[in-house]
Amino acid sequence: MSVKAALALVAVLGTGCAGAHAGAAAHAVPTHPAPSATASSGTTAPAHTDDAQLARVLVRAGDLPAGYIKDKRPLGTSLAASSTDSACARRFAAVSRLRTTGALAAVGRAQVSFSKKGRPNFIRAAAFRYRDARTAARIVAGLHDVFTTCRTFTATDPASKRAVSVSLLALPFPHLGDGGTATDGTLTSSGQRVYVDMVFVRTGRSIAYVAGLTSGQRDFVALKRAVRAEVTRLGTQGTR
Numbered sequence: 001m002s003v004k005a006a007l008a009l010v011a012v013l014g015t016g017c018a019g020a021h022a023g024a025a026a027h028a029v030p031t032h033p034a035p036s037a038t039a040s041s042g043t044t045a046p047a048h049t050d051d052a053q054l055a056r057v058l059v060r061a062g063d064l065p066a067g068y069i070k071d072k073r074p075l076g077t078s079l080a081a082s083s084t085d086s087a088c089a090r091r092f093a094a095v096s097r098l099r100t101t102g103a104l105a106a107v108g109r110a111q112v113s114f115s116k117k118g119r120p121n122f123i124r125a126a127a128f129r130y131r132d133a134r135t136a137a138r139i140v141a142g143l144h145d146v147f148t149t150c151r152t153f154t155a156t157d158p159a160s161k162r163a164v165s166v167s168l169l170a171l172p173f174p175h176l177g178d179g180g181t182a183t184d185g186t187l188t189s190s191g192q193r194v195y196v197d198m199v200f201v202r203t204g205r206s207i208a209y210v211a212g213l214t215s216g217q218r219d220f221v222a223l224k225r226a227v228r229a230e231v232t233r234l235g236t237q238g239t240r
Helices: 003-013 023-028 047-055 087-097 133-149 220-236
Strands: 068-070 108-116 121-129 152-156 163-170 180-189 192-203 206-214
Touching (some): 047 108, 047 121, 087 133, 087 163, 121 133, 121 220, 133 163, 133 180, 133 192, 133 206, 192 220
Antiparallel strands (some): 068 108, 108 121, 121 206, 192 206
């Protein structure tokens, strides 16, 4: 499949993520408390300060194998779902945006994305900060719940009516930060497939999110390098 065709296929995941509006779907992310979570003390920094700090911890081109180029406009991963779709479809749509509201809303966010020259491989990353470590742990627990209980479902774009079949499998990943969750996804639409591997790692009250997308061969080397680099920076640059 050509890179142009791959780009069109990957477009089923939209361009959202940190900047997308999840609407009512944002409330569908489960929020089970994590027993090991501990709330941080002190006051929360203003959102604009957090945004700037988080931007500095994001994945960089130098973290990735040769060939990856930073996109001029950051692209995210946001799968659309209709109100008539299953609960799993709507929950995953919310997860793909990670746009929680109310007490679970992020107080800071930043994102970046990369495309591999001449290949249908893409890395999309984001970093989020929450009010305290307990809130961030609840977000990760909710993500894990979706990944483990929603194995197969279909999401329908409310605008284009395009249906996307989603299949999720467990994605083993080395223990990093204060814990996290990951999934290996296959999205099928009109007989074509996109593979998306999503990794979320919590460090204190911050969450690193990295997704690897392709319509060809997965690049786990790039995914692992990206996750390790972002998590390491979250732990060493005062963003806990």
